[in-house]
Amino acid sequence: MVNKPFTVDLNKPLVFQVGHLGEAYSEWAHQPIVSKEGPRLFANDLCELLTRTVWWVVPLVWLPVMCWFVTKSLQMGLSSSQAALAVVGGIFIWTLLEYCLHRFLFHMKTTSYWGNTVHYLLHGCHHKHPMDGLRLVFPPAAAAILSVPIWTLIRLSSTPSTAPAIFGGxxxxxxxxxxxHFYLHHGKPSKGLTKSLKTYHLSHHFRVQTLGFGITSSFWDRVFGTFPSTVAAGRTR
Structure with a gap:
């Protein structure tokens, strides 16, 4: 007797279903449902609430933390110009982290039950429902967890006075x-850089999900050869 392939019921909480897809998970997750109405992930109301974040929470939570880290460097003897340079360096480091996290962590291949489940929570739900406005930015708790190894690496590889400013950057x-990222999905740019970035990012969602991993810039995609040719072709028409 041949077992029938598992089918996800979109009318039920999704998180503990997707793991059963096995090897079919990646294909399922990359077939987007274009609707602003997001799915229910958990049956538990508190768990469900923790997966939803409005975009303005990100600057509200993290900009004061960034200012605190930069202030620490100033208090430890860094000049204003040195701190500004460290912040710029931190921003540049982030662009590489943004690319690497998106390419190697958010797009890792999984087939096991828990691998699929974790990946769906991390990034798969965004590809399945790309217009879900409450699951476009990282919940502060998840961002804090990801920030710990980044801070640790910066602290170990730089001086005590510059590390906070670099991390602030x-x-x-x-x-x-x-x-x-939120704006590229829900904003309506008519021209210029933002329109190009929107075209570039939506190509990643709806044309070739294995290319175009940068969000704020295509720089690292060009460096590492993952810039989507479909975007380049579209610009030359």
């Missing part, structure tokens, strides 16, 4: 990233 880069 990374946090500023992250805020720009998440706010930009």
């Amino acid at each position: 990374c946090l500023l880069g992250y805020v720009i990233y998440d706010v930009t």
